[in-house]
Amino acid sequence: MPAESRLSDGVEPDVCAAFRDALDRVGSKWGLAILAAASEGPVRFAELNRMIPGISRRMLTLTLRTLERDGMLVRTVHPTVPPQVEYTATSLAKDLFASTRALSAWAENNHEKIAAARAAYDDAEAARQ
Amino acid sequence: MPAESRLSDGVEPDVCAAFRDALDRVGSKWGLAILAAASEGPVRFAELNRMIPGISRRMLTLTLRTLERDGMLVRTVHPTVPPQVEYTATSLAKDLFASTRALSAWAENNHEKIAAARAAYDDAEAARQ
DNA sequence: CCGAATCCTTTTTGATACTG
DNA sequence: CAGTATCAAAAAGGATTCGG
Numbered sequence: 001m002p003a004e005s006r007l008s009d010g011v012e013p014d015v016c017a018a019f020r021d022a023l024d025r026v027g028s029k030w031g032l033a034i035l036a037a038a039s040e041g042p043v044r045f046a047e048l049n050r051m052i053p054g055i056s057r058r059m060l061t062l063t064l065r066t067l068e069r070d071g072m073l074v075r076t077v078h079p080t081v082p083p084q085v086e087y088t089a090t091s092l093a094k095d096l097f098a099s100t101r102a103l104s105a106w107a108e109n110n111h112e113k114i115a116a117a118r119a120a121y122d123d124a125e126a127a128r129q
Numbered sequence: 130m131p132a133e134s135r136l137s138d139g140v141e142p143d144v145c146a147a148f149r150d151a152l153d154r155v156g157s158k159w160g161l162a163i164l165a166a167a168s169e170g171p172v173r174f175a176e177l178n179r180m181i182p183g184i185s186r187r188m189l190t191l192t193l194r195t196l197e198r199d200g201m202l203v204r205t206v207h208p209t210v211p212p213q214v215e216y217t218a219t220s221l222a223k224d225l226f227a228s229t230r231a232l233s234a235w236a237e238n239n240h241e242k243i244a245a246a247r248a249a250y251d252d253a254e255a256a257r258q
Numbered sequence: 259c260c261g262a263a264t265c266c267t268t269t270t271t272g273a274t275a276c277t278g
Numbered sequence: 279c280a281g282t283a284t285c286a287a288a289a290a291g292g293a294t295t296c297g298g
Contacts, residue, residue, distance in 0.1 A: 011162045011165050011166045011180050011181055012165060013162075013182070014237075015165065015233050016161055016162050016165065018233045018234075018236035018237045018240070019155075019161055019229060019232055019233045019236060020158075020161075021236040021240050021243075022232040022233065022235055022236040023152070023156055023232075025243075026148075026232075027152055027156050028270080028271095029149075029270080029271070030271095032145055032148055032149075033140050033142075033145050036140050036141065036144065036145065037140045044279085044280090045279070045280050045281075046279065046280075049280095051140045052140055053142065056271085056272060056273075057280080057281070057282095058271085058272075058273085058274095058281090058282085058283095059270095059271065059272075060280095060281095061280080061281060061282080062270095062271090068250065069246070069247055069250040069251070070243050070246055070247055071242060071243055071245070071246025071247070071249075071250075077280095080279095081279090082279040082280080083278085083279055083280060083281090084279070084280090085279080085280060085281090092239060092242060092243075092246075095235060095239070096232075096235055096239075099231040099232050099234070099235040100148060100231075100232065101231070102228040102229075102230070102231045102232075103148055103151040103152075103155075103225075103228050103229065103231075103232065104144050104147045104148045104151065105147075105228070106151055106224060106225055106228040107147035107148060107150040107151040108143075108147045110221060110224070110225075111147070111150055113200060113221060114150075114154075114199050114200055114221075116200070117198070117199055117200025117221075118198055118199055118200070120200075121197065121198040121200075122198075157290080157291095158290080158291070159291095173259090173260095174259070174260055174261080175259065175260080185291085185292060185293075186260080186261070187261090187262090187263095187291085187292070187293085187294095188290095188291065188292075189261095190260080190261060190262080191291090206260095210259095211259045211260085212259055212260060212261095212298090213259075213260090214259080214260065214261090
């Protein structure tokens with residue numbers, strides 16, 4: 001096997017695609033927060049709105065719809081007055097949320113190093129000018 | 130501890146923030162592909178351009194810059210003619226890339242279920258109209 | 259070979275007001 | 279309570295051109 005063939009293969013596009021596939025659910029601004037909340041038990045719309053600081057009703061609705069469509073949440077309407085809607089995480093969603101831990105842990109452990117690297121880079125940048 | 134306090138806490142915003150912090154490096158369209166390539170050994174600009182199908186020189190440059198700034202890549206210029214630039218992944222980057230596996234694995238194992246859920250949702254949607 | 263600069267399109271997110 | 283509708287802004291990505 002020639003030495004250069006390792007590089008001509010093209011970065012395992014399948015792994016890359018799989019990763020982006022996961023991010024389509026949990027990579028949006030509010031996706032993970034919603035899954036985290038729903039993973040602890042059924043939650044209602046207004047409850048989520050309170051639990052997730054800064055989210056608008058519009059973005060909550062949009063994100064809930066895509067999560068429901070992808071089979072991550074089950075939406076249950078209780079025909080009461082006033083209406084009551086519950087969102088429940090599926091086991092698929094719970095697995096996804098669990099698979100998220102490694103990345104969160106990495107970020108928690110290393111964000112100081114990143115901040116330091118960034119400061120060093122910006123200093124060097126400023127010095128060059 | 131009252132029953133409702135579980136919900137009033139607000140979805141552990143720290144975990145959520147940490148996760149998004151990791152995504153800032155690996156969540157962009159080409160970030161993971163570049164880290165994957167550089168994790169196997171030093172790579173050159175043109176090499177990356179060939180290894181990653183579809184990327185433009187512009188996006189390659191931009192993504193390399195932010196990865197370098199965050200301490201994920203080391204950029205080495207060899208003053209030859211023509212100029213030659215090598216990018217090497219740091220141990221930080223390799224750890225990050227490794228932490229990515231869980232999510233990739235989840236996606237590979239479950240993307241069929243997601244496709245099925247989505248088809249079912251869209252069918253139900255179409256039937257309602 | 260390795261970029262920087264410019265211009266443009268698409269995608270995502272947000273503010274605000276209204277409804278069964 | 280649980281949404282919709284509309285408008286606007288911002289961010290990300292891409293095409294093309296130029297330069298050391």
